[in-house]
Amino acid sequence: MRPLHPSIAPALSFNGGFVDTVGFLALQGLFTAHVTGNFVTLGVSIVHGTSGALAKLLALPVFVLVVGLTHLAASALHRRNLASLHLLMIAHTVLLGLFLALAVWLGPFKDGDSIAALLTGMVGVSAMAIQNALSRQHLKAAPPTTLMTGNVTQVAIDVFTLIGLRDAEERAAVMARLGPIGKNLLGFTVGCIGSALLYLVIGLWCLSVPLAVAAWACWATATERSAVTP
16 A cells, blocks of 8 residues: 655644634634643633633533544444545545634634634534544554644654764664654644734635645545555
8 A cells, every 4th residue: 555645744734733823813712623722721711701711611522522433433434445534534624614614704703602603613623633533543654733742842852862873774763753743843833824924814714725735635645545446
């Protein structure tokens, strides 16, 4: 079986940073991908009396539920010899499209706990839950595409390891590991910065960018599937 397109993981990392940043900006501090960060912003909401506390409380159970359902769906598709990565990428892309449509239609969101904001936010959380599940199950050889703390830690360890490492083979192994992590970190960083700038210019329509990236990933996984399936 041919490996997946090498740009899929960095592209999904770009989307991880992009969608998380837009969610934070537009939905009163809601993290759609890094859901545990919502506990921090929940505390801020309580202290400052700002809206969005309910959305932050709902994000984790919704995320866990969708990750679990994605795992069950992937297992069922695998048992039927279907291309689970491609089909679940399509589901992820559809949810991103719905996230964009709801955000543009119902936004801007002055109250993070309004029905409109909750509906939009949980669709975004669901989309990113699928991406997280796919990263764990189908991109096991690639670094995480949304949780960058572990990636930064590994980069720091590897860089300082290289300082005193003389063995050529060990250095090559460390460098080989640094490459994919660096690409994912770069993609995530560009996604965060690019989303903020585009949000200032075109508002919630900027979510069309990660939708386009996800659509490309669907095409890339379909291409890989056709290359390995008789």
